[in-house]
Amino acid sequence: MDAFRDPSVARERVLRSFHHQLENIPTQGSSFFIHLSELCPVACEHCMYSSDLERKSEKTALSKSELEDAIRFISESSSQKLNITGGGEPFLKFSSILRLLETAKVPRIEIVTAGHWATTPKRTARMMRQIDEARSRNAVNPELLLRLSIDRYHLNAPRPVRIEQYGNVLRCWSETQPSFAVGLRSIQPDMGTVDRAIADELGAGIAEVDGWNRRLLLPGGKTVPLTFNVFRRSGKALRLAEDHRDASKTIREYYGPFESQPGNLSLATAVNDAIRGDYTASTGVAVTLNSDGTFWIFCGTAPDRKLLLEKQSFAEAVAYFFDDPITHLLVYEGIWALSDLVMEMAPKTHAAALAKNDSASLVDDLLAPDDVRLAVTLISAQQQVTRNRATVDAEHPLAGLLADPAVDVAEMCCGLILGNRETR
Numbered sequence: 001m002d003a004f005r006d007p008s009v010a011r012e013r014v015l016r017s018f019h020h021q022l023e024n025i026p027t028q029g030s031s032f033f034i035h036l037s038e039l040c041p042v043a044c045e046h047c048m049y050s051s052d053l054e055r056k057s058e059k060t061a062l063s064k065s066e067l068e069d070a071i072r073f074i075s076e077s078s079s080q081k082l083n084i085t086g087g088g089e090p091f092l093k094f095s096s097i098l099r100l101l102e103t104a105k106v107p108r109i110e111i112v113t114a115g116h117w118a119t120t121p122k123r124t125a126r127m128m129r130q131i132d133e134a135r136s137r138n139a140v141n142p143e144l145l146l147r148l149s150i151d152r153y154h155l156n157a158p159r160p161v162r163i164e165q166y167g168n169v170l171r172c173w174s175e176t177q178p179s180f181a182v183g184l185r186s187i188q189p190d191m192g193t194v195d196r197a198i199a200d201e202l203g204a205g206i207a208e209v210d211g212w213n214r215r216l217l218l219p220g221g222k223t224v225p226l227t228f229n230v231f232r233r234s235g236k237a238l239r240l241a242e243d244h245r246d247a248s249k250t251i252r253e254y255y256g257p258f259e260s261q262p263g264n265l266s267l268a269t270a271v272n273d274a275i276r277g278d279y280t281a282s283t284g285v286a287v288t289l290n291s292d293g294t295f296w297i298f299c300g301t302a303p304d305r306k307l308l309l310e311k312q313s314f315a316e317a318v319a320y321f322f323d324d325p326i327t328h329l330l331v332y333e334g335i336w337a338l339s340d341l342v343m344e345m346a347p348k349t350h351a352a353a354l355a356k357n358d359s360a361s362l363v364d365d366l367l368a369p370d371d372v373r374l375a376v377t378l379i380s381a382q383q384q385v386t387r388n389r390a391t392v393d394a395e396h397p398l399a400g401l402l403a404d405p406a407v408d409v410a411e412m413c414c415g416l417i418l419g420n421r422e423t424r
């Protein structure tokens with residue numbers, strides 16, 4: 001197939017000719033992840049973002065006016081949940097957190113932090129009061145959860161978070177009773193160690209909930225949810241010891257209960273609720289907005305299809321993403337459908353992507369080679385066209401092939417890619 005001589009150009013041509021016929025593409029958001037900073041003072045050895053205080057890109061955070069654009073976009077998306085999270089430590093942009101808390105029109109907000117800022121009880125109380133006051137100024141009165149990351153890497157980082165700092169947050173929360181909740185998240189290999197050390201610091205107990213979740217029972221009767229995620233071997237953690245391979249389950253095992261049917265896991269539409277131990281299916285799409293201003297459908301966008309947030313409406317952005325057949329595959333068939341395709345045509349790419357055990361990097365890694373991206377585009381386009389969910393312009397040289405259900409496009413692409421790799 002000539003298209004594979006220049007896969008990027010060929011993919012662009014397919015995208016220009018592809019028109020989906022779906023009457024309803026998502027019109028609202030599910031989870032909206034915003035990364036306020038790519039920097040982090042803690043610099044954990046296992047950081048999936050390889051974050052520290054060294055800038056890795058030209059632009060490490062959103063400007064004031066970009067944050068206002070982001071707030072407009074988030075509110076317009078009617079997302080069910082806003083996650084103020086990774087890329088780095090959001091508390092480096094504390095004023096942006098407060099601004100989001102008081103203005104974003106979403107029913108629920110979760111802030112993810114290492115808690116390094118809780119250096120003294122007094123400072124902790126001041127910052128938690130500011131958070132509480134900002135939330136209470138929000139006209140839609142969002143439910144708020146402050147989530148602390150707790151594991152051995154935070155305790156042993158170049159600028160570690162100390163057990164007393166976690167204690168400062170939890171004690172302050174228990175004593176001042178703000179209008180928001182707190183939660184803790186660790187990694188599976190550290191079950192029973194860091195959570196136990198925090199419980200000892202506070203004179204608290206620990207109760208089992210299930211294989212992934214526990215509750216911290218604070219003196220005075222309040223309880224704090226505690227969830228244990230898989231160990232991700234992406235970012236800096238790629239260099240870490242192999243022993244986590246046995247101690248942590250895989251993302252396939254972790255997300256198994258959240259599949260809509262066996263093998264179909266659409267994180268692109270889920271409301272991410274790890275701290276409550278579930279990912280709720282929704283009709284909206286999850287969006288990640290990075291600190292450099294780019295955004296995409298989480299686990300739903302090819303790496304060459306990310307957008308820069310400007311003045312576009314949420315509907316325009318979603319329409320742009322759905323102009324790509326790959327987004328249809330990821331949203332409606334899920335990430336394992338993509339994984340299975342790539343396993344057949346590029347086993348080494350597949351093995352390296354899965355070895356990271358990280359859903360956030362999986363789609364980008366599986367689709368990094370441009371020939372694989374083209375192949376998945378063609379396979380997904382054929383699926384959409386033959387199911388009468390899309391058309392491809394008749395002038396496109398592959399239009400006939402993509403409309404013919406008797407042609408096994410997947411097998412053709414697979415043979416071509418495997419053949420090309422063997423002759424290199």
Ligand code: SF4
Pocket residue numbers: 040041042043044046047048049050051052086087088089114149154
């Ligand atoms: S605190 Fe979080 S963002 Fe910072 S280095 Fe550690 S894992 Fe990365």
